[in-house]
Amino acid sequence: MSLLRVQGLFKAFAAIRAVDSVSFEVRPGEIYGLLGPNGAGKTTTISMISGLLKPDAGEVIVASTPFWSDPQKAKRIMGVVPQELAIYEELTGRENLEFWGAMAGLSSGEARSRTTELLEALTLTDRAKDAVKTYSGGMKRRINLGCALLHRPKLLLLDEPTVGIDPQARLNILEFIRNLRASGTAILYTTHYLEEAELLCQRIGIIDHGRLLAEGSLKELQDRLGGDRLFVLEAELKETSPDSWDGFRQRFRVIQKTERQLVVSAIGPRDPSECLKDLLGLPVRVENVMLKRPSLNDVFLQLTGRELRE
């Protein structure tokens, strides 16, 4: 049974459809990644799920209860980590955690002991008494994350929690999130980092221009490209088109074509060496042919016609 179910979520700001009929669900002990470029609608989706915005249409169901039928009940189950640092820079790390614990309904004693636990888990105990403004970016991100965990939420909404921090700090946070998942927390994780989604998420939804274009496990998404291999052909392709090559469209699916590069996957079960021979025999001056495993970027490329990093 899913802990969070989103059905046909829709939100428009004037003429712009920020979120357009988005549906997905997150199960306990699962990290569901919402992957998309900046402006794709990830934050608006999270804002609607957490009650910061009211959807124009659609429904958010938390633990089998529609969110808006009892918002406070839903909020008790959730923990939200906003993309921006939502902490008090003048206060110490401990004071921030204790304050948000009290706001989450913990008694002073509970908030104190839970804060100690979290500081330990986030490896911030030695800096607990320092003002947050003296922290590094990674430490601030960890406190930002910890502030949402005081009341042990069953459902955690993480909105790009690793933006703007160094790789080591990012790894620490990802490890922490993995541990949360292991404890049974359902996690909705938005990101525009492909690697994070690939490493962390059991299922991934790809979102662009407010629409959920595809979802599934990494394997399922890769399979959409026709297997576990992609061929990258580097050649002078300015004056030519795959449509003019005899039977090419029946043998290969074009993922991307630029003036210098053609990315394709084989249609049907074919031997890679046969495919390579086929590509080298094309009526263009081939400079290089490579074989690679398909990434989420390739999936995104196939779905949107552009790279996620653009």
Place this chain on the structure above:
Amino acid sequence: MPTAGTPRSPSDGARRWCHQLRVLLAKDLRRAWRNPLPLLINLLIPLCITGLVGLAFGGKSDSGALGRIRFALVDEDKTILSDFLRGSANQREGGKYLDPVILERDEALRQINDNRISAVLIIPTNFTRNYFGGREVVSLELIKNPAQSIHPAVMEELLGALVTALNAIARNLQSEFPDWQRVFDGEGGYKQVAGLIERAGDKLKAAQKFINPPLIVYEKDAPAASAADALKAGAGAKNNTKKNDPGAGVFGFLLTGMAGMFLLFLASNAMTDLQREIRQHTFARYHTLHHQLAPFVAGKIAFTVLVLVLSSSFLLAGGGLIFQVEWRHPVVLAALALSYAFFAAGLMAVLVALIPDERKASALNTVVGMGLGLAGGCMFPPESLPVFLREQVTPWLPTYWFVATTRNLQYSAGEVAWLPALVKLVLLSAGLLALAAVLLRRRFRMGGRP
């Protein structure tokens, strides 16, 4: 599993509300403590202005009076009469207030340029001859130091009094002047001088019934002096503060005005913290935990009121200690300050609710605070304001209700009707806070997302 904000019973709900409010208040106070500069600036500036303006009106002497006026006396006439005028300038009572230095014109002008003296009084050549001759208008020349304001003005007034006295003598003893002129020229013998003195004595004796007792007298009733008089009285009144009238004194007058104005600025600073929290996304984070935003907003208003109560205590009690102002009605003053704190918090809450942009709200709040302060008589005595403002606008302003009432409490001798001002402030505060609640509710209807 904790249950955030889910009251099981009304009393449980109230308890949770109070707990939340306490935690929110503690958080805001801690943040203010860690970043005290904005508060300190708004607390120290009014004290500095009070000190500076008070000293400007009060001078620096230990006696608390204006201080001795140092001026140059240039005697170009060099006669017995000019010697007499020169010598009398610093004798007896004059010596307490005047500090004349006898100089040549060039040196006197150099010293006034160097701002070492307040004025130059020149007795011109032939002053005595022309005065006793009575044939042409005689004049004394006064050059005032443009870099000073109070002392040169006092010198001008004193010179006016001297001229009046000389005119009075000229009108009454005109017939004796030729003889006096001869005596001053060294021509008369002692018998002639004795005769002149006797005749002058007879004339003064005849005039005594017109002079003493005087037909019009001036008596100063210190407690009944108006608030504005205190400002005019300068630190002379301050000196009396300890001995006669605890309310008198320019510092008390200024302190209440400064408090009236700067409490508005402090309210603006505290209330716009709500917008800072929106900008810093902590408000949104709170909203992810609680569907109802009222406790957070109420916490901010409570924080603003608390800051204002502490600030008014600092300004009025602390300032009173610094400037030795003994408040005559501390309890009523405290009640008025409390109601004014609620008014200021309510006003700024309305402005914050109306203007979502933090910077615009901050700028507008300052303008509104300054406007209300100036038009309400915080910076100047209301009597000095333009007629239209004074009669049509000022009486309607809460700043005026607070400032005028506290000043009247301090400076008026009789019963002061402070209750109407208190009631008006309380009612207005309640109205503003209710309006702010409605506006903020409407503003956050769609959530706390910035």
